[in-house]
Each structure stands twice: as C-alpha cells, then as structure tokens.
Amino acid sequence: MKLIIAIVQDEDASKLVSTLMNEGYSVTKLATTGGFLRAGNTTLLLGVDDAKLDGALAVIEKVCHSRKQIATAPTPMSGAAGAYVPYPIEVMVGGATVFVMNVEQFKKF
Numbered sequence: 001m002k003l004i005i006a007i008v009q010d011e012d013a014s015k016l017v018s019t020l021m022n023e024g025y026s027v028t029k030l031a032t033t034g035g036f037l038r039a040g041n042t043t044l045l046l047g048v049d050d051a052k053l054d055g056a057l058a059v060i061e062k063v064c065h066s067r068k069q070i071a072t073a074p075t076p077m078s079g080a081a082g083a084y085v086p087y088p089i090e091v092m093v094g095g096a097t098v099f100v101m102n103v104e105q106f107k108k109f
C-alpha cells in the first residue's frame, strides 16, 4: 500500500476530490498554506493499493492545472537599514506537488 500526499491549488481541489471519489478512491482533504506564497492550498491524503497507484496519479495529473500567480516578495531598501519594500513577482504554481510513500501498516479501529 502507498500513501499519496498531493498538494494542489484550491481551484482544482473540489473537482479532484469528486473525480477520485467517483473512481473509488478514499480521500482526506486538508486546508493548508504554502510557505512561499503564504496563500491557501489543499493537501489530499490517499491510501491506495499498489495496483491503484498509477490510476490515482493519472487522475491528479489530468485534473490539476498550472497557473501563474503574482506574489509580493519583500526586498531590502538600499540605504535604510531594516526597511523592506514589497515588489511583485510572477510564479508558476503546480499542477500538483505529489509525494508517494510506502505504508508500513494500515489499520482502522
């Protein structure tokens, strides 16, 4: 068995959960925050049998899209110690960031 941890954009999360559920996967959805953008994203946990791993990854790849986002990064102001001014930068955010781990034990009590 594998544990998939998939970090996806909020815009894709609802469709992704529905599609995975319709295809027979169990999903847990967590509201999370990206460390760089400090913006909300969604993390899904899926425990899947090895034989269903590729199917789950294919759904995630199909549903999740990359998007450009504008982030505001602080930069030091020259000549003014300790002063920062924000400036906008463009970043391309996921698709999906996916970790796949081996599950040692899976129990439900």
Ligand code: 2BA
Binding pocket: 007, 033, 034, 035, 036, 037, 038, 039, 041, 091, 092, 093, 094, 095, 096, 097
């Ligand atoms: P954030 O940390 O908010 O990052 C959003 C996007 O900002 C990233 O998209 C990437 O394009 C950019 N970015 C992140 N750190 C950067 C940096 N130090 N310098 C310049 N640009 C940077 P993705 O790579 O698609 O990541 C989307 C979200 O997935 C991340 O949101 C984070 O929540 C998660 N993530 C990505 N890689 C991860 C990792 N190795 N471990 C844990 N979470 C990760």
